[in-house]
Amino acid sequence: MTVSILHRITGGALTVAGLAVLTWWLLSLASGNEAYGDFSAIAGTWVGLVVLIGLTWAFFQHLLSGVRHLVMDTGANFELGPNKTFALLTIIGSVVLTAALWFYILGVVK
Amino acid sequence: MSLGDSSTELGKVRGLGSAHEGGDHWISERVTSLALLVLGVWLIASLLFLPTLDYATVREWLRSPLGAVPMALFVITSFYHGLEGLKVVVDDYVHEPGNNFALNTLLLFVAVGGAAFALFALGRIAFGGAA
Numbered sequence: 001m002t003v004s005i006l007h008r009i010t011g012g013a014l015t016v017a018g019l020a021v022l023t024w025w026l027l028s029l030a031s032g033n034e035a036y037g038d039f040s041a042i043a044g045t046w047v048g049l050v051v052l053i054g055l056t057w058a059f060f061q062h063l064l065s066g067v068r069h070l071v072m073d074t075g076a077n078f079e080l081g082p083n084k085t086f087a088l089l090t091i092i093g094s095v096v097l098t099a100a101l102w103f104y105i106l107g108v109v110k
Numbered sequence: 111m112s113l114g115d116s117s118t119e120l121g122k123v124r125g126l127g128s129a130h131e132g133g134d135h136w137i138s139e140r141v142t143s144l145a146l147l148v149l150g151v152w153l154i155a156s157l158l159f160l161p162t163l164d165y166a167t168v169r170e171w172l173r174s175p176l177g178a179v180p181m182a183l184f185v186i187t188s189f190y191h192g193l194e195g196l197k198v199v200v201d202d203y204v205h206e207p208g209n210n211f212a213l214n215t216l217l218l219f220v221a222v223g224g225a226a227f228a229l230f231a232l233g234r235i236a237f238g239g240a241a
Binding site: 011012027033040 | 144147154165185189193224231
């Protein structure tokens with residue numbers, strides 16, 4: 001239940017906010033050094049980081065629950081126990097991947 | 111999916127959810143999801159492996175064929191998949207035909223417009239002069 005609605009919420013967020021950020025990022029890169037500097041500066045503020053980290057989590061959560069849906073499309077994993085375990089694993093997986101990625105980015109690059 | 115007269119009763123209703131059509135849409139949503147699984151991981155890995163994310167480095171990456179082409183595919187596929195996904199949400203929650211049509215049309219325009227801007231920007235980076 002929870003993971004199913006999370007799939008919709010993260011999908012909606014990735015489409016609306018994620019694609020807006022992607023398009024803004026590409027347009028700033030196309031517009032010149034100054035525009036890209038503005039984008040980078042805003043992305044580096046704490047609000048920017050919260051949005052980017054949120055989008056990263058949404059991406060991993062949507063990816064993992066998407067794989068879960070593909071598995072269920074084959075008719076597999078409908079038993080209550082394993083189904084619940086897989087659902088829980090998508091949440092643990094998305095949090096771990098997001099944390100690992102951002103610890104790496106904030107620790108190594110900056 | 112074409113549904114001929116020789117279809118069984120079950121065959122005729124398959125794929126007919128709240129949108130009353132959409133077997134093709136259902137398949138397409140899954141095929142684009144597989145493409146995005148690959149392209150999304152490619153995008154994150156590429157950004158991680160760039161030495162820095164400064165203007166010159168990112169532009170040089172997006173000017174190379176192995177940067178520009180997968181990015182173009184990512185833009186097209188992600189806008190398409192996002193449009194397909196939001197259409198399902200609209201069809202599930204907005205039942206009044208006029209509102210449903212209006213919202214789906216708005217979504218289509220925003221998605222096509224957004225993709226056009228993103229591709230224009232990418233083209234300008236890839237085919238423009240050096241930074």
